[in-house]
Amino acid sequence: MLMLRCPNCGVTADETELAPGGEAHIARAATGSDDAAFEAYMFGRENPKGVHFERWRHAMGCGKWFHAARCTVTMQVFGTYPAQTLSPPDDLLEKIDAARPGWRWRDLGAGHRHTHDHHDEER
Amino acid sequence: MSDLRRAHGYVELAEVAPGGMVLLRAAPDTDGLAEAVAGVGGELPGRLRISSGDVQVAWMAPDELLILTPDAHGATVELGRLLEGRHHLALDVSDLRARFTLRGARVREVLAKLAPVDMAPAAMPPGAFRRTRLAQIPAALWLSGETTAHAICFRSVADYAFATLATVSREGGEIGLF
Numbered sequence: 179m180l181m182l183r184c185p186n187c188g189v190t191a192d193e194t195e196l197a198p199g200g201e202a203h204i205a206r207a208a209t210g211s212d213d214a215a216f217e218a219y220m221f222g223r224e225n226p227k228g229v230h231f232e233r234w235r236h237a238m239g240c241g242k243w244f245h246a247a248r249c250t251v252t253m254q255v256f257g258t259y260p261a262q263t264l265s266p267p268d269d270l271l272e273k274i275d276a277a278r279p280g281w282r283w284r285d286l287g288a289g290h291r292h293t294h295d296h297h298d299e300e301r
Numbered sequence: 302m303s304d305l306r307r308a309h310g311y312v313e314l315a316e317v318a319p320g321g322m323v324l325l326r327a328a329p330d331t332d333g334l335a336e337a338v339a340g341v342g343g344e345l346p347g348r349l350r351i352s353s354g355d356v357q358v359a360w361m362a363p364d365e366l367l368i369l370t371p372d373a374h375g376a377t378v379e380l381g382r383l384l385e386g387r388h389h390l391a392l393d394v395s396d397l398r399a400r401f402t403l404r405g406a407r408v409r410e411v412l413a414k415l416a417p418v419d420m421a422p423a424a425m426p427p428g429a430f431r432r433t434r435l436a437q438i439p440a441a442l443w444l445s446g447e448t449t450a451h452a453i454c455f456r457s458v459a460d461y462a463f464a465t466l467a468t469v470s471r472e473g474g475e476i477g478l479f
């Protein structure tokens with residue numbers, strides 16, 4: 179059973195109270211992007227065996243969206259964080275470093291402390 | 302209304318006559334929010350709580366309150382006046398939801414059969430307000446005392462809520478939790 183703490187209302191909700199929203203932090207390919215960028219935006223997903231970042235909605239509770247980081251193999255939950263961000267918080271990344279040394283997810287993990295430069299361009 | 306449903310299992314289940322309900326949406330730091338709620342006879346509840354009194358105010362979400370009041374129309378108009386100029390929504394939603402009460406020593410157990418919520422007294426004391434699901438439908442639950450519980454759900458699924466609550470509270474279905 180997967181239980182996630184909704185950072186909006188503070189309830190630790192059973193999975194059956196939640197609606198999955200797919201992979202997190204997908205940047206929309208803007209108008210004028212080439213076909214490859216659009217294809218990556220529409221269809222390219224990580225599907226990792228291990229650390230994953232997802233969007234969830236507390237559908238049967240407060241109704242609000244949030245982000246969650248968990249392991250797809252063990253279902254270990256590393257943490258949840260607000261929806262209103264473009265990347266996971268640093269303290270959560272450090273927690274994952276400790277629990278899964280060498281993890282990678284897109285440009286995150288494996289000692290590659292994420293930089294905000296990439297995301298600043300999208301703002 | 303004479304057609305309010307009742308079921309007599311190991312808790313007493315009763316449909317409550319339609320009452321006034323006002324939805325109030327506003328950012329929690331909205332200037333004058335507590336005063337506006339007080340202005341319609343209510344008290345701003347804490348997070349995941351419902352305030353008591355003739356006018357009850359339930360915490361639905363960080364920016365959403367549900368006000369149970371005998372005068373929904375008057376409260377809606379008054380909230381609009383008291384919060385004028387500040388971004389908010391006050392809406393009479395009295396027709397939107399149905400309400401049920403459960404009475405008896407085993408109300409916690411009956412709700413625990415249907416909701417993925419820790420119904421133990423320490424986790425869910427009277428006055429705690431929890432939006433969740435009852436079997437397959439969204440609902441909100443609270444206790445006003447150790448032997449009285451309340452549930453609200455969308456009116457469109459009220460038949461399902463009543464039938465499901467009645468089924469799991471039938472005599473012989475006691476588990477002995479809590």
Ligand SMILES: [Zn+2]
Pocket residue numbers: 184185186187188189236239240241242
């Ligand atoms: Zn929530």
